[in-house]
Amino acid sequence: MLNATLSQRRRCFEPLILSIVREGLIYRQKNGKAIDRAEIERLIVLLVRVEFEFPDLTDERCLASLNAPVVHRSVSEKSSALSSYEPTPTHHIRLSELRSKFLNLVVMENRQQAGLDLERLLKDTFGLFGLEPRGAFKVVGEQIDGSFLMDTQTFLIEAKWHKNPSAKIDLVSFSEKVRTKSSITRGVFISLEGITTEANQSIRDGRQANIFVGDGHDLVCVLEGEVALPELLRRKQRRLAEEGQIYVSFAKLHDQTQ
Numbered sequence: 001m002l003n004a005t006l007s008q009r010r011r012c013f014e015p016l017i018l019s020i021v022r023e024g025l026i027y028r029q030k031n032g033k034a035i036d037r038a039e040i041e042r043l044i045v046l047l048v049r050v051e052f053e054f055p056d057l058t059d060e061r062c063l064a065s066l067n068a069p070v071v072h073r074s075v076s077e078k079s080s081a082l083s084s085y086e087p088t089p090t091h092h093i094r095l096s097e098l099r100s101k102f103l104n105l106v107v108m109e110n111r112q113q114a115g116l117d118l119e120r121l122l123k124d125t126f127g128l129f130g131l132e133p134r135g136a137f138k139v140v141g142e143q144i145d146g147s148f149l150m151d152t153q154t155f156l157i158e159a160k161w162h163k164n165p166s167a168k169i170d171l172v173s174f175s176e177k178v179r180t181k182s183s184i185t186r187g188v189f190i191s192l193e194g195i196t197t198e199a200n201q202s203i204r205d206g207r208q209a210n211i212f213v214g215d216g217h218d219l220v221c222v223l224e225g226e227v228a229l230p231e232l233l234r235r236k237q238r239r240l241a242e243e244g245q246i247y248v249s250f251a252k253l254h255d256q257t258q
Contacts, residue, residue: 006050014054017047021057038224041103045220048106049193091128092225098125099223115161119145122159122190125222129229133157142177148188150230156187166191168199171211171246175203178210185210188233189246192216200247212240213247221250 005013021035021043028035044057101121108114119136123146126133131148138144146157158174160166171189178187187210189195194215203209214236222229227250235253239245 014052017043017052018054018056038099041099042220042224044103045106045216049216053107094128095223095225098128102219102223111161115159118161118192119159122146122157125219125229131230139181144177150233154185155233156181156185158187158189160189160191160193162191162193165194165196166199167196168202171195171199171203171213175209175211186237187211188214188236190214190219192219195247203246209240209244209246211246212236215247218250 002013002016005016021040025035040057044054047054047057098121101117105114105117105121108117123133123135126146126148131150133148134146136143136145137147144156145159148155148157156174156178158170158177160170166189170191174187174189178185189211191213192215195213200213203211214232218232221227222232232250232253236248239248239253
């Protein structure tokens with residue numbers, strides 16, 4: 001229904017979404033599981049990705065009226081590496097601040113500035129999880145968007161925020177940057193809109209992959225506290241090492257832990 005409305009009756013898409021949200025608020029409240037701010041913020045991010053901005057949803061008074069999320073996990077859920085993350089109150093507050101900054105970047109009109117601010121937000125996020133990040137730097141004329149340290153291994157970072165998924169040339173270029181540093185250097189290519197099928201296949205054909213990919217959904221899940229950043233990265237790195245896969249969705253990584 002959403003796909004059909006978006007593609008065939010675009011003018012009806014906003015009223016449809018707002019109607020669904022209103023009904024959802026009432027239904028969830030009756031069932032003792034109120035919709036929280038994080039859920040609405042995730043919806044806002046998804047709507048922007050299909051080029052919609054709803055003032056009724058982004059109004060700060062509306063967001064402030066929603067309760068902070070209350071997370072209840074079963075024993076079986078806590079046994080999963082991707083669902084056992086329990087942030088401290090201070091950590092949770094800082095994560096919420098970063099999430100709000102990211103939402104501001106999503107709707108920022110100056111997309112070039114948004115890209116630059118994204119690099120700083122990523123550095124702060126990696127720092128929050130104790131990954132000793134380094135900001136953007138240059139090496140012999142090359143621009144590196146940043147780096148971090150995890151499990152005694154150094155990773156270079158490339159961040160892209162284009163309107164469309166990143167292309168083959170972007171990944172090949174970054175992979176070459178990583179390759180020229182050392183045999184033990186690895187890279188994380190963060191493309192908020194993901195990568196093309198051609199780009200995914202090109203890195204796996206005829207060469208040893210030395211990078212893996214994170215996307216906007218990964219970032220949102222981290223900022224919403226659904227998964228600790230180090231655990232997400234380790235799962236992606238393991239898929240690269242075991243199967244040569246550079247781009248695995250958060251949902252598939254989560255399924256692997258069940």
